[in-house]
Amino acid sequence: NCPESNKLLFHFHIFSKDGVFLQEIQGSLKQVQKLLSSHEASYMQSLRNLKKKINLLLSSAARQNTKAINSTCPKLESLINGRKLGKSHSIGHEVHFLCDPGYELVGSESRVCQESLTWSGQQPTCRDINECASSPCLNGGTCVDEVNQFSCVCAKGWAGVTCQTAAASTLPAATTGPYVRPSRCTIVQGTTHCTCEPGYTISGRDSYTCTDIDECELFHNGQAGRLCLHACVNTPGGYRCSCPAGYNVTRDGRSCKDIDECATRQNNCTKDQMCINTYGGFQCVRVDCPKIPNATYVKTSPMRCERNPCPVDNKACSQAPNSFSYHYLAVVSNLSAPRVMFRVSALRPIGDTLRFSLLGGRPVRRHFTVQRSDRLTGELMLASPVQGPATLEAEVEMSELERRVQLGKYITKVTMFVSQYEF
Template sequence: MNQRLMRLVAVSVSFQDCPSRQEIQGSLKQVQKLLTAHEASYIQTKKKKKSLILINSNVKTVNFFYFSKSLPFSTDTCIKLDAPINGRKLGKSHSVSHEVHFLCDPGYELVGSESRVCQESLAWSGQHPTCRDINECASSPCLNGGTCVDEVNQFSCVCAKGWTGATCQSSLPTSATTGPFVRPSRCTIVQGTTHCTCEPGYTISGRDSNICTDIDECELFHNGQAGKLCLHACVNTPGGYRCSCPVGYNVTRDGRSCKDIDECATRQNNCTKDQMCINTYGGFQCVRVDCPKIPNATYVKTSPMRCERNPCPVDNKACSQAPNSFSYHYLAVVSNLSAPRVMFRVSALRPMGDTLRFSLLGGRQARRHFTVQRSDRLTGQLMLVSPVQGAITLEAEVEMSELERRVHLGRYITKITMFVSQYEF
């Protein structure tokens, strides 16, 4: 259009060098008509193209509908490919002529097609790949009779006796191969770097990474934040430890503490038939209760632990002043008990008088550790006033006197024997 317009103007100018105003206006009107006609033609052409595009779109829609009714899936792309196990897939498009690539993780090798292309037949080229573990033991890296163990991206050697190292290349000293507290380390090679480890309970021996020495847990955790490993004694063993107890004790279920063995209940004692077995901490005692022999008075055993005085003649004043009864009691305790502490109580069941008095009998040792106090009107109690150290046997006698208007009506002796053990758990 622009060329035609230029030719028209040129012709107009060529006829007359100095056109008049009317001629110029006429030329401009002709140019305006041409521009209007060209614009109308351009709009009409654009409408036709839009109609053709709409028709083509409808045809494609109809075709897609027709084919979707006859085919079970879309025919525009190939089926989706998954990444192989222990590998990766590069590329997400499954359209025709597009390509995907496959890689394996370290320690694995690719078997199959490294890349596949979606073909016009909507089938992938090549074979689906897999990632196979690389056998690091194929080159027999273990020396001196060592056994190779293939692992993911690495290998380790189980060395024969007398050899150690990542590839069993180093010999062990004779003492190291026989001692239970020394073990060869187990080394693996990962990407060219050697890593050596020890069995549980062992650690690398100094700078020599080929030898592992036993960890002495008893020494290392003797006074840890959680307390001692064992409440009594710790015994170090190859690769571990165990707790031990003194004679007469067993290790408890937690493996740390000790529990007394009841030799009397389990019949682990040598007491005779006329003796009574008293279990103590860490042992037992065989005791025999015999009634006391006191001048002018006789006693008879009324129970295994009690003797009572026979009736006295009316004119026998010495007999009437002797104790009415003797009771025997045995206690098993541990040493270092805190004091003061109530150890035993004595009380009257049916008092006959108006007053009860309690007093401590015995020698200096008894008075060093014990005293007697009244807890209420009818009860007195034996008190421990100083801790007892070590294994020892202590005896104390508590006398309960019954009075009526300050006249003695009767005396009752309770003998208490304590077997003190030196161990406490």
């Protein structure tokens, strides 16, 4: 960045080669030295100016930060029987106030933090609303103000929330009880009109007597469907749904949800048994490896038994199944069919052919069949719906072949527990 110094150095190189003008060279070097000193002084002055500016900025930021911290209004008190909305107390921010049901706000609904660090408006309060101000009690009734409500003390001969109905005459003992109630009667222009509580209806010509409506019978097969998934129990003025043992009523109060007795430890299975949850109950099962002549099996997992290696000359052992797998399914009654219940696949097949077959006689084939879904997978199909309760068993054999010679076979035993309910 110093073109003059470059020029001087260039001259110094030319003339020093001939050994002449030594005085001129010395003068040029001095000029270069002065120029460098001037640049150094200018650079140091720029650094000092930059340092001053940075210090000024830091001081200004510190003052602004201190001002921001101290520029807040005092904390406002919370309302009794109400609440305050807004947490910031900085300049320009608002705080709003709301009262609980049954109370009305007296004072400012909102207050703003001003530049003077004071709040605008007045501190509000919540005042109880006088529900008796509108004189809601009729026919000479006395109103009693309560929080967010009122009650009426009725004069003799009147009844109801606002003393709006004429009290019915006392009913005979035979017509009183939870399923029989007195009606509510109102006199309008000399005519008596009687009504019943929800869930009750006027019984016959006696307008002073209300009888319970049996919703379970009335809506048993309504257009909107049954009231309850399982059983409906009529109650005074209403109804409730119940579920069979092994189920809980769902949140909607109409359906049933299965209880998992295995997960909740509501079962009596022993340590050497496995708990299988079913719809409406549970089953305790124990897997024991089969005993087949000339072959021995060992349990490699809770649901699988594998054959020990066979001696070289023991053909009967080599023809026995290589493994037995046990699987348990829980289904509801009358499950729609046909449908796939289980799939059997070969992970690492050997040989050139896989064959799937269903073992057992007519009882098994009445409910099940086996089909292929692809080259390596066989499917156990439920052929027809099954009415529960019932327990069905099926065995699927998968054979590996090489040029029609059996290399190995594997048995999958599927046990299906069918509930007596369709849910």
